[in-house]
Amino acid sequence: MITPEIQAELTAIVGEERFRTDPESRISHSYDATPMFQSLPDGVIYPASTGEVQKILRIASNYSIPVVGRGSGSNLSADTVPSKGGLVMVMTRMNRILELDRNNHTLTVQPGVYTQTIHDTVEKEGLFYPPDPSSMAISTIGGNIAECSGGLRGLKYGTTKDYVLGLEAVLANGEVIRTGGKLYKDVAGYDLTKLLVGSEGTLAIITEATLKLIPLPESRRAMVAHYTDLDAAARTVSRILSEGIIPCTLEFMDQKTIQVVEEYANIGLPKEMAAILLIEQDGPPAVVENDIHQIRKICQETGATHMEMAQTEAEGTRVLAARRNALAALARLRPTLILEDTTVPRSEIAPMVREINRIADKYQLNICTFGHAGDGNLHPTLLTDARDPEEIERAELAFSDIFAAAIRLGGTVTGEHGVGLAKAPYLEWKTGRIAIEVMKGIKKAFDPQGILNPGKIFADTLRTERVGD
Amino acid sequence: MITPEIQAELTAIVGEERFRTDPESRISHSYDATPMFQSLPDGVIYPASTGEVQKILRIASNYSIPVVGRGSGSNLSADTVPSKGGLVMVMTRMNRILELDRNNHTLTVQPGVYTQTIHDTVEKEGLFYPPDPSSMAISTIGGNIAECSGGLRGLKYGTTKDYVLGLEAVLANGEVIRTGGKLYKDVAGYDLTKLLVGSEGTLAIITEATLKLIPLPESRRAMVAHYTDLDAAARTVSRILSEGIIPCTLEFMDQKTIQVVEEYANIGLPKEMAAILLIEQDGPPAVVENDIHQIRKICQETGATHMEMAQTEAEGTRVLAARRNALAALARLRPTLILEDTTVPRSEIAPMVREINRIADKYQLNICTFGHAGDGNLHPTLLTDARDPEEIERAELAFSDIFAAAIRLGGTVTGEHGVGLAKAPYLEWKTGRIAIEVMKGIKKAFDPQGILNPGKIFADTLRTERVGD
Missing domain, CATH: 3.30.70.3450 (Alpha-Beta Plaits)
Known part of the structure; x- marks a missing residue:
């Protein structure tokens, strides 16, 4: 709940235009690219600097208000749906390229820069930032880092994680940390850089990133x-x-x-x-x-x-x-498209595709499968209609079977889309209960009150793995 | 303190020959390759399986006994010196290569396998495991993973972190977690794999690793x-x-x-x-x-x-x-050789070498510098004599100045050797106080009692950064 008092404090930081509680703003930030997830935030705020992010988070801490960091909202795990209400903090005003360092092959950017802008900027200089998620024309680098985005070039060049050398990030209590640097080797303490990449906005808000570039292939x-x-x-x-x-x-x-x-x-x-x-x-x-x-x-x-x-x-x-x-193309065919993201060892691609087809037949669903064969990352994609509860129920059963099959084949429930809300009930199937307890401890080390993107990664309720199917 | 009761419990797990409290065993495990650090353990234990590691750690937890995991002890940060006593757990009996998977380009090994054995094994098959720390003939892969070892090929191929796809590890309380897998993309929860790499035995004991291989260059x-x-x-x-x-x-x-x-x-x-x-x-x-x-x-x-x-x-x-x-070569010249590991952005190599030379002159010390120019990782190496307290005092002042210079140039206090005991007093210079608090929280999530390699990474006493030098 945003009281008038809190509203006044937030407005004092960013100005009236940049803190919105009108229905249009709240509705347009109640969903992201993931179908079938929606939840209204109490307000939407647009910081312009690390200092403003700090101040906002201090207020959020004081009043225990959930904060969901967000770029373009192009993720596919409902990671930017504010499922517990609170604030959506939109990072798109922090969209400056701060430095292209030709000597050290690094690019330092704010989180709101579009991935495509990064590609265009560095390729002009004969340099290359390989990660290329399908959403790159509209996705922000902050979102890519939060999700550890992959893409088509992952097999040869790796994913976002392999190209983040350093971060500036604001903790839930408003304190700033700076990790890594223009350094290709750095073992000074635990690797907070790599831990923040893929942490889905649950550990800190990223306010600056130093990216590794490589020579552009000829x-x-x-x-x-x-x-x-x-x-x-x-x-x-x-x-x-x-x-x-x-x-x-x-x-x-x-x-x-x-x-x-x-x-x-x-x-x-x-x-x-x-x-x-x-x-x-x-x-x-x-x-x-x-x-x-x-x-x-x-x-x-x-x-x-x-x-x-x-x-x-x-x-x-x-x-x-x-x-x-x-x-x-797929999105044109039916009202709702559910894009999944199971990954298996690449030797198991054919068995996995056969399993997907068997499961689709069993539940009489229309599932198309495409993906990254070299790294075993498949996107079984269901064409359905969110308004048909009976079909959606079958779909849930089918995906549950698909995740179980991926795990049986040595795979994982998400290769590049993240856990978010969508996969949280299934996370334990991959990691086991003990690892989740450890992850919750890590979350607590960064965000003891649990205000950063609450409800994501860690599920309120778990799915029971059905055996014998 | 290992009481007769604890001794009996530990001996029951591994047998009399594999749990040693004799002076020879304790002395020979009181130091590692790092000069000037020594501390006697209370006992030395050699587990042969993950199950034995679990049982040993359960006992250590019950009695709050420090446990220092160790391979060959070739690290250069005093990471395997049992500075708080307790048990040194030597992993060299767990030295089997479990699987070379030609289809998925992975090698699954136990922690006690020598790095060189890995190179030899996979190169025969036309595959390549690039990390090549100077100690590779005697270092174990478990130690390499704990330290995130680098090497000469780091610029082009990265370090150990880039080649660990999955781990089995035992937590302080004896519970086992399995992270990652034969997967080139996996974003199911926080990246515990990359967090464990370079965690210097402070978070868990690694009992199995799945490594990524690439084609051997022609x-x-x-x-x-x-x-x-x-x-x-x-x-x-x-x-x-x-x-x-x-x-x-x-x-x-x-x-x-x-x-x-x-x-x-x-x-x-x-x-x-x-x-x-x-x-x-x-x-x-x-x-x-x-x-x-x-x-x-x-x-x-x-x-x-x-x-x-x-x-x-x-x-x-x-x-x-x-x-x-x-x-x-350097080690022959004087009784003690202190090998440092400062890393700077590669554009700063010449200024850093000049700083090192200036500081060496100032303190009248003989410092040779060599290292990895491509990734800015320099090894200023002091030829000295540990028995000369006056010279050692000058050396400490000099290294303190060198670390401060590296930080000023955008660098770090350790590029590939780890923090251990040796760099712990300086860690805050690189990361700041807040990040260390976060790291301590992470440590607590894995090891709430603090029995795993205590005293490492986090210093008991800090160095004050001297300004104006």
Whole structure:
């Protein structure tokens, strides 16, 4: 509850325009990109500096008000839904690029900078920030750090975690910490930098980040391989990697996804195929040529029925856009799209896809599967309608079965989308109870009152793992 | 204090031969590779399984006995010196390689496996585990994980942290947690894996690790460049990296180090030079040839007075051995060698080396500096005599000045050796007081009684940073 007294204190920090309690502001910050989760905040506040964030958090601490940090809200785990009310703190005014350090290959930014802006800024200088979540055109780097965003290039280049060298962050009590620095090696105490990355706004509010950049690859080349048989596609993935080639992109689409994307984008995808692989390599031209040549040979030998080689980088970009557009394509078909994020060891991709298909049939659901074959990160995606409670109930049972199958195959309940509200009931399936107790202790070390993004990661109620299915 | 009752309980777990309280066992586990730190444990115990580790820790918890996990004790931060007595738990019996998974490019090992054994095992299969701490012939992987060991290849390939995908670890109360897995993406809760890496045995005892492997580079080529001018060497480093080349090794040695290593190894190093750079590149032969050619050109243009190109891989290995042997060479000269580990942004290497030399002159000390130029990780190394209290006092003042200089230049007090006992008084200079409070809270979440490696990371007494120097 925001009393008039608290309202006055908050307004004194940011001004009337930047602290909103009107219904429009509250409603538009009651949800994020995750379907079926919504909860009204008591107010929405827009700090412009670390100092303002500190002051806001001191007030929130004083009055025990929940605070949900948020950028564009493009996450897919309901991580920025203010499920316990309180304040949504929108970080988009802190959107300055503070320094591009060419000598040390670092970029220092405020949290509200768009991921795409980072790409554009550094690539002009011949540098590269690899993480490329599908939402990168609209996502903020603060959100990417909070979620440890992945993307298509994760296999070769890693995820957001691998590119955060240092952070400035404000604790729940308003104190500021600075971790890491322009340092490629730093073992001074526990690694708070890596702990904050992926902590989903539950430990601190990130107010500045120093990112690691690498040299921009000189060239890139893409290709597509078609399969009438799922296992043949899995064999290709396995062979490519076992021959020592790590492509920068190695994406998988199943038949249902191919059909939907082709209907949407009309780019010549073969709708009768069981699977396609979208493969891209980057690096020095000679290496790229050689790798793509070898990959082509491997595709042939492992049972691809057809291959298309992009002749130019632009053509390659167009081909990969098909994968990037998969979500938009799927979203057109039915009112609600639930995008899941199970990850398995990459040797288990074919068994996992078969499990997903079996479970979809069992519950009579329409699930399309695509994802990052090289790192085992699959996105089984349900096309449904949130207004149909009976179908949604079946969907919950199906996803519960899918998570259990991923765990059985040595996988995890979320590879890159985060736990948030959506996965919290299932977290224990992956980590066990003891690890969750430890994590709660860590949360307490940062935020003893529990005001930062409460209700996320740690579930109020757990799902019981059903056995024998 | 280990009473006869506790002794009986511990002996019941591991047998009489594996729990030792004799003076020889206690003395030989009272120190590690760090000079000037020694403290007797009450006993030394050798578990053979996770189950035994659990039982030992339950007893230690019951009786509040400190437990210091240890491999070979090759760390340089006094991290395995049992400064509060108690048990040294030696993990070397748990030394099995559990699985090499060729499909998923992972290796699962027990903590007592030697780092070198890991290299040999996976390289035979065309795979690569890059971290290469100087102690790798004798260090154990458990120790490497506890310390987040670096090495010569850190710039291009990262450190131990970047290669640990999953852990099994026993908490102080004897409970087991399993983190991560054969997963390249996993955001299920806080990243306990990365938090445990580099936690110096203060959070849990690691009993199993799943390591990430990458394809073994096809070829490698080394060269040496000589400089009469420190800044010219720094310019070379900067130019190489700014042209988009990331060598796998980019090592720096100052004049004093060159002189000592040459006297020891007699490999033709130029004793009159101000600095040399040892440079190695690996990868596909065409890339390596091209990079080395470009690097050679850059060295010339930035002021190297002489260059030597290794004609074969074997010759390159011999050249790099000079750097690997630096420590042994230095150790011959005087009874005590104190190897420091300050790290600065790589743009600050030349200023940092100049600071080190100024400080050495000021305190009339013999400090040789070598290290990893590409990642700014320098090892200023003092040749001294622990039996000379007056010189040791000057040394402490000098190192205190060196750490302060590193912090001023945006650096850290330890890049790869860890905090342990040796750096604990200085940790706050890097992290600030608030972050240390948070770290203590994290420690409490794992080990509420504080029995795991007590006295490490968090200092009993702090150093006051002296200003105006």
